[in-house]
Amino acid sequence: MNAAILRNYLQPSPTLRWHPWAPLFAAALIVSVVFALGAAWGYAAATRMAADQRIYVDASWRAMEAQLEATRPARLAVQTAGSFDAAVVRAAREAQAEKSLPYRLRISLEDSVFGLLDDERHSRRELDLRKAYRDSAKRSAEYRLRNLSGTAPGWQRTATLCQEVGRGWDLRAQLETTASAYSAVLGRTITAEKLAPLSGAKCD
Numbered sequence: 001m002n003a004a005i006l007r008n009y010l011q012p013s014p015t016l017r018w019h020p021w022a023p024l025f026a027a028a029l030i031v032s033v034v035f036a037l038g039a040a041w042g043y044a045a046a047t048r049m050a051a052d053q054r055i056y057v058d059a060s061w062r063a064m065e066a067q068l069e070a071t072r073p074a075r076l077a078v079q080t081a082g083s084f085d086a087a088v089v090r091a092a093r094e095a096q097a098e099k100s101l102p103y104r105l106r107i108s109l110e111d112s113v114f115g116l117l118d119d120e121r122h123s124r125r126e127l128d129l130r131k132a133y134r135d136s137a138k139r140s141a142e143y144r145l146r147n148l149s150g151t152a153p154g155w156q157r158t159a160t161l162c163q164e165v166g167r168g169w170d171l172r173a174q175l176e177t178t179a180s181a182y183s184a185v186l187g188r189t190i191t192a193e194k195l196a197p198l199s200g201a202k203c204d
Contacts, residue, residue, distance in 0.1 A: 074161040077154060078197055084144035085178045085195070091137030092181035098130070137185050145182075149194055158197035169203040171196065 068076040097103040107130075148155050162169065175192035182190035192201065 073157045081148040089181040092184040161199040162203035172201045
């Protein structure tokens with residue numbers, strides 16, 4: 001391209017003068033806006049689809065739960081306890097991971113990026129969500145120990161677990177890991193025997 005034509009394009013008049021990089025800045029701005037709108041749209045779509053999926057999954061689980069309640073109550077009790085166990089184990093792992101710098105940097109970056117895309121979360125950014133998760137895990141742990149272990153009425157059904165599942169059922173390794181997580185989350189020693197079904201951790 002002729003240099004004079006290029007100069008005329010970048011500076012079309014003596015009074016209106018464009019910076020030579022103005023087109024690049026404009027292009028970068030357009031790309032940034034398009035990217036931000038696309039990211040916001042994608043995030044909103046993913047949130048909506050996840051909510052829809054939860055509805056259908058919840059309905060399917062309720063039907064399965066009713067069937068298990070009628071045919072395998074001991075196994076249902078163990079699976080219900082397993083939901084609380086999973087939350088406690090996750091909280092214990094998160095607490096351990098929080099001690100590492102890469103984890104803290106990743107969480108900070110994710111909260112900054114996705115928090116800006118979620119107005120409700122961004123408006124509550126002062127709330128310590130990590131503390132809320134830890135408190136929730138503690139409540140789950142205490143609920144499980146009160147209602148789904150030992151002599152709790154709901155846990156009495158697990159005395160027939162081996163009759164329902166047959167031989168080969170072995171929860172010993174899993175319960176050891178879970179008991180360690182409970183001990184870490186609650187700050188006191190919780191044994192695997194405390195969490196085990198009344199039929200025992202292994203069905204011979």
